Every structure is written in structure tokens, then in C-alpha cells.
Amino acid sequence: MKVVAVLYPDKHPDRHPDVLASTERGLDLGEHLAEQGHELVTTSDTGDELDAQLTDAEVVVTTPFWPLYLGRERIEKAANLKLVITAGVGSDHVDADAATERGITVAEVTGSNVVSVAEHNVLQILALVRNFVPAHQQVLDGRWDVADAAQEAHDLEGKTVGIIGLGAIGARTALRLKPFDVTMLYHARHRRSPADESVLGVRYSRLDDLISQSDVVCAALPLMEGSKALFDADRIATMKQGAWLVNTARGAIVDTDALREACESGRLGGYAGDTWYPQPAPADHPWRDMPRHALTIHYSGMTIEAQQRIAAGVREIIDLHLDGSAPPEDYIIAAPGD
Template sequence: MSQFKVFVTRRLPVDFTALEQIATVEVWQERQPPPYEVLLEQVKQVDGLLCLLTDPIDRPLIEAATTLKVISQMAVGYDNIDILAATARKILVGHTPGVLTDATADLTWALIMAAARRVVEGDRFTRSGQWTTWEPDLLLGPNITGATLGILGLGRIGQAVAQRARGFAMRVIYHSRHRCPPDLEQSLGIEYSSFAHLLQVSDFITIHTPLSEDTHHLFSDAQFEQMKSSAILINTARGAIVDPDALYRALSRGQIARAALDVTEPEPIPMESPLLTLDNLIITPHIGSASVQTRRKMAEMAIANLIAGLNNQVLPNCVNPAVYSWEQGTGDGLQGSSTTF
């Protein structure tokens, strides 16, 4: 008989053989996320929860989870989970960092190139029957080679984006709350910049900072007013870092040239959003990590975290290791982690 019960909030691209050796596993089979009411009922009766960014794991839900030992999220970010509430209940929280760096950096570059060279507009133009001849001024866009790339947030993904920029002979500047060591700047060929200077001089700006109180709507009217009218904004981080109303105003008024988003606020973007009426905006459905290899590895890591938590072992990738201090009678268990950008 299985020792534990586990609820998985979505079908995953792996089998659950290893997990099923120790737990009864119930997987939500619908395409849409389970309703909050379903999550609430499930957590009352399970030992482990494997969830996604689309699942709101808030304080009331955590406080109702009287038997829950571990929450394992198949994502790097975890702003959908009330970490303080989980830590107070001594519930371990795992995530899947590192594995999606290259996939997300690759998509960032796909969006940079698609926006600059107006690939999506060109596809629509062709399919609508408007391509009748070669025209000297048709769908012109800026050069990428030799342009200035501004990177906001120099974590793993920001660094991977900078590495790829070297192949385009770009000037790369970055802003982060903490400046990186000089040897890393030299190896990546990047320059530290203030946020204001980055806004003013960059031809392309790409966002790779976590979402926090400090970065919520970090890009709004004042920031768009500082950017070049020819600038292109890319966001593969979190949707709420960019104020969608301000972005619409900036794009529709020509304050910036174009933008490409893999994340929106809210997600999915409502079909009545005015952003969907703009030709100078590309929106993809949060597919930054959507390579076969990356999604499989993320699922495997999430399962490994879950198994470790159920077996009272150290999670390979733990968000709140303070729980271990609490269990050993040391520390207050509620240390926060600083957000950098």
C-alpha cells in the first residue's frame, strides 16, 4: 500500500513510476488549471502537492493543508506561493531553477529578431494576399548587429542572453541591483549602467528580473518616455513588470517602436485587451521554457523535490530551507530573500 497521497495539478511530460512507488498519485487531467475550490479540497487530504505558476497557493489554502509536507513547483519562480505561510507551517517548498536558462535565453533572442525584422507582421502580410511585388521600403526594421542591448537583471538568463549577443557584435549594457564582479563583466563583454541610462541609450531592452514589490510595473509611462522612439522592449520574465496600459499608450503613440512579450498581466491576456489590436506587438503564450528537453527536465526535478520532501530528506532545490532550521530548533524560519534586478 502506498504510504503517501499526492495531487499533481496538470499532466506532465514524464511518467510517475518513481513517485508511485511511495505514493498514490492523482493527476488533474483537464487542460485548464484546477479551480481554487478543487485545490482547496485536495490539499486537505494529501501529503504532497506538485503545482505550476498558474495555481494560487495562498495562505488560506496552506492553512487548510493539515497533512501537507511538501509543495513542489514546476517552475523557477514561486510568486504564486505564500512562502511565509508555508514556512510557518513547516511545509517545504521546492522549485526548478537553472534548467530553463538556455531555453528562455533562446526564446528571448527569437523575440528580439522577430520584433526587429518584423517576422510576424511579414507572415500576416503574406497570408492576407498583400505581397504582390518586392518593395524597397516594405517592413523595414533596425539592424541587430552593432546595436546597443540593455539587459535588466543579470541572473543566469540575463547572462545567457549577453553571451548570445556577442555573436551580433552588440554593445551590451546591464542594470542590476548589485553590480557583478569585474571578471564576469569582462568575460561577457558587458558594461554596468544605471537604470535611467539603460532606458535612454538602448536600442533593445530585455527584462530578466524577478517580480517583486520593487519591480511591479517597473516599466510604466515615465520609463517609456525615457526610451528611444526606435527602441524595442522584450519581456520573458514576469508580465506584471510591465504596466500593460502604459505599454499600449507607448506603442500606439510611437513612444517606442515595438515590443515582444512572452508574459502578460494578467495571464492569459484577455481577448478584449487593446494590446491585441497593435501590429507592432508580438505576444507568445509563456513558452520561454517550452523545449522538449527543458520541460521534461523541469518535471523530473519537481518530482525529485516531491519525493525528497515526502521521505523527510533535503530537497534538491528548496525555496525555504529555514524549515530545516526550525525542525532543528534554530532560527526563526521566516528569513526573507532579497530580490535583485
């Protein structure tokens, strides 16, 4: 069996000995597969080299969104492909319909990055509310202007935080925010039980009410029908003046130009997140140099601990496949017959 792993390139592997999701480490699958007579090929190429490797691959492992976009045309050329595994969470870079039509199962390591992304949400909320980035920039620039840094710095305590989507990441974000003594609203397709709401410290709200009442809005929902450009110019206009928006969900949930305009005008107090559209973000992406942002590259779900969980999950899925078994049910995104 041939496994092709499309992973992050690492220009300096000697400096990054703990990065498992790289072409150099290959999620530490190489030796494990070789012992059983199977082959692992790692690459970060997305062109002809990758297409050549896919022609006889039975399993493809890919990090979320980059570098591989596995569309219908590429899937149809991979005649032996039986299983696609996202090394992490978020599989909308794979055409699931095209895959299942050809008898291919799509799986991901559900829950592997939940803690990592939830912590990143809290980090970026605090970075915005406390005006951290401009204050840090003063250090780099050799300045010392407390009034300028403090003018837009606030306490998080007493604020209203709205969380859109209360799945695993949204719920853990709420748990981490609860000690800050904030009022937390949430909106989700399925309302939580009263017991869950009590434990998490949240109160259910309609989406429009949440957006208009929250000082901080945190998007923790998948990209799906109805969520693309959820935050367009009209919806941003209904947010509180100076509210902060955090999005570690999907870049396309926010309208690119409308966001930049809102940050430039001060309509929003700031924007943070680590998801972009497209990814990787080009050097001239409108968000890179807009004011009032605390953006990072898309790395929140790739902490060293998350990568360890991802590697273990990918290995589990592959071992089950070798035994002729399906992935665990909670790992399956799409399967033949869906």
C-alpha cells in the same frame, strides 16, 4: 503519501506525446510513486475539486502561475501539506510567508528553463528588430509589399542592447547576443566581476542610463518590491524613440495601458514577451490587438527539453522528501524558519 500535481490541461494528448507537464503525463511521476506505495493525483481544476484533493495532500506540484494560485486561505486548509514544488522556475504564485508559517517548504527546479528562456529572448528581439510579424502576416494575407515590410526592419548589429537583471537567464541571453556585434549594457543588484563582464561582453550601467541609451531593452529580472510597473508611462518616455522592449520576466513589470499607448503612438518600436498580467490573459486583454507586438503565450520555459529537466528535478525533490531530506539548497525558495 499523496502528491497532488496541478498541471496544464491537454485537450489532445495523442498529438502531444512529449508534453510531460500535463495532467495526462503528470511529469511521469505516477508509476514511480505507485511503486513505493504512494499516490499521484493530477488535475487542472482550480476550484472545489482541487480544494478537496488538497485536504490530505502532503506534496503539491504546480506549474508556474497557471493554473494554480496557492494563497494563504488555500494553504491553511491543507492541513497535511509539507512541500510545494514549482514545476519550473518562478514561485510568486505561492504565498511563501503563509507556507513557511505552517512549516511548509517551497521549492522549484532552479535552472531548468534558463536555456529555453534565453533563446526565446533572442528570438523575440530579432522578431521585433527585423519586423518579422508584419512581414509574415503579409504571407497569410496574400500580400507582397516589400516596402511596407522593410520600412521598419533593421539590422541588430551595431545596436545597443540593455539587459535588466543578469542572473542565469540574463547572462545566457548576453552570451547568445554577443556574436551579433552589439553593445551590451546591464543593470543588476549585484555587479558581476570584470572577468564575468568580459566573457559575457557586457558593461555595467545605472538603470536610468541603460534605459535611455539602449535600442533594445530586455527585462530578465524577477517580480519583486520595486519592479512592479517598472516600465510605467514615465519610464517608457525616457526610452529612445522607436526602441524595442522585450519582457519574458513578469507581465506586471510593465504598465498595461502605458505600453499599449506607447505602441499605438510609435513611441516604442515594438514589444515582445510571453508573460502577461493576469495569466492566462483574457480574450479582451489590451495587448492582444495592439500594434507593433510579437507576443506569445507564456511558454518560453516549457520547451520539451525544459520539461525533461523539470520532471527530473521534481522527481529528485520528491525522492529526497520521501527519505526525510530537504531539497537541494539551490532549489529552496522558502523554508520554515526563514
